[in-house]
Amino acid sequence: MNFSLFQTINDWAGRFVWMDDLMIFCANDIVWIMLVVLAGLWMTGKADNQKAVFYACLTAAVSLLIAAFAISPEVNHPRPFVGHSIHQLIPHAPDASFPSDHATFAFSLAFSLLFVKRKTGAIMLALAVLTGFARVYVGVHYPADIAGAMALSFLVGYAVWKLNGRADALPMFFIRIYRKLTAKVTFLPRP
Template sequence: MNYTLFQLINGVAGRFDGIDDIMEFCAQDLIWVMLALLALLWLTGKTANQKLVFFSCLSAAVSLLIAGLVISPEVGHARPFVDHAVHQLIPHAPDASFPSDHSTFAFSVAFVLLFARRKTGWLMLALAAVTGFARVYVGVHYPGDILGAMALSLVVSYGVWKTSGRLDALPNFFIRVYRKLTSRLSFLPHP
């Protein structure tokens, strides 16, 4: 089923240059848009927003560590282009594909935001879903790699969100450092 769904999505790749270009951007660069949105949220200078950005990044970091150090080496699932003839639109190393790092990052950020701010969270969740779909479309991941990233991200993000009140000293430290720096650098926004 995983390969059948992959074929259905990736089978469209290579037919329409404009769509391919959009999917290549989404597969590789949409996470930069998400990072820019996080940066804008941080730069509001509001403590609640800055804590939210911190916990989103913490969730992403923990999820990526678990994926990279535990799950991926244990599962060792080959990428689609290693085992099959695919329409591969972007270059990628033939390393393990489960779970998708891009999707793990994107969903981790999105879920923490969704728990705290519904509108922003839904926007980020949509960007994460598009990122995951595009990773399949361009031929570097199976749909199961994206679903695995989503599940891991949801569990870790929920855990980070539920313990965030007990971890407030961490974001408070970074917020204080940021405020000290911005008070000395007039070009950065500060409260």
């Protein structure tokens, strides 16, 4: 079923140049848009927004560490292009594919924000879903790789969200440092 669903999605690759270009962008670069959203939240200077950004980054870091050191080595599932003739639109090392690192990162940010900022989190979740779909479309992940990333990100995001309030001393430490540093920055007067 995993390969069958993969084929259904990946068979669209190579049909339309504009669609391929869009999916390549989504597969590789949507995470940069998500990081810009986080930077924008941080730059508001509001403590709640800055804590949300801190917890989103913490969720992503923990999720990626679990994926890299606990799950991927144990599962060691090959990528679709290793054992099948497929439409591969982007180059990728033939390393383990489960769970998807890109999708883990994107879903971690999305779920973390969804728990505290519903509208922003919903937008981020849509971007994460698009990232996951695109990773399958371009031929570097199976749908199960994306589902695994989503499940891991949700569980870690939920656990971090439950810490919210109890562990606020850590984000507040970094927020205070940031505020001290930016308070000392002076801008040149306008001519």
